[in-house]
Amino acid sequence: MGGVSAKLGKRLGHEFKDLGLLSQALTHPSADGANYQRFEFLGDRVLGLVIADWLVRDFPDADEGELAIRFNALVRKEACAEVAERLDLGAHITMGAGEEKAGGRQKAAILADACEAVIAALYLDGGIAPARKLIEKEWAHLLEKSGKARQDAKTALQEWAQARGHKVPSYELIERTGPDHAPEFTVEVRAGNAKPLRAKGNSKRQAEQAAAQAMLEELGVWPA
Template identity: 90%
Template sequence: MGGVSAKLEKRLGHEFNELGLLSQALTHPSAEGANYQRFEFLGDRVLGLVIADWLMRDFADADEGELAIRFNALVRKEACAEVAGRLDLGTHIVMGAGEEKAGGRQKTAILGDVCEAVIAALYLDGGIEPARRMIEKEWAYLLEKSGKIRQDAKTALQEWAQARGHPLPNYELIARTGPDHAPEFTVEVRAGSAKPLQARGNSKRQAEQTAAQAMLEELGVWPERG
């Protein structure tokens, strides 16, 4: 990786002991050799832990609903892709010719995956602290950009519906997947004449909050975040 790796290492704030970890984190499945898919899985969890801990420390008076809204805005794929763009990770990705021609370096899904994989590489090479430093540096502007949460999303959506004479929003549990120790819930929300939207969360309440937030954004009541 040569000069490219040195420049990227400097931006990430970590000099790798095993450069192969960073190389794998930047390798798309369309290319030969080990790719970033397993790293993406780990990086997503490391990001979630760091963000959750950060929010607990910085928003000591926030309730679970507000924390869930902030958390989901910061860990979603679009947020990771935005960070990847700021880090210029797209230019470093190794990918097959077909994916390259298809514009893979600019795809939100790929950029988000690579960002999570790089977080995993940092964690595997140096432990939680290099990953934490990178996340808190690169996500700081997203946290500021998210703005002040006025109230929890479910309450805001209910007030929106009542103000317009609509029935109260309806939340339906669509699916529960994953093991008992780490379940994932999918919830669908219906409000007014808007198209139903689905969202996922680690608890039914979190999924409902995320679904309500998505509906508010769709309705233009809240600005879209991160």
């Protein structure tokens, strides 16, 4: 297994002038010759640019915080691996015998890397247009799902912080009150340079979610 063809290029929506680019994009470091590592680096940046531009155009009323949450959901490795699986890129990756025996074709990390590398190959062969075409086609259903990150306040707050280069938000249990059958927990959250906030819940997890939501509302990322 492994190897590329003009047929794969057509499946990607592009007729390659240089199939060598696609071949390198689908060559794992365990194989001989040039591999996809440099392409992965470039593809990650091309993906980020296309997704950012897409979000700004499609969500004109979204603030920076919501855009950042959606962006992180769309460019993360899990999203790239999902797209790679749908395109069956694993079947076309050239890799060493040891990696293949270890199940490399099904590894999410390898699939994600290959997906980013393929985006780079499209960009290098035909410019931004074929890369954008693939991304807007294969990420369309993920774009719809990206807003669901808002349902999990802790995840949303962490992504907000990471998008701005802040440390991961911290949660501190301040107190536990009430009887064992009906306890109440108070948690304090710290995120970025924002003032710490506290919230209560019937479990520690619930209190942390409530504190994260309160912080997101204070930051203006979520509507109150």
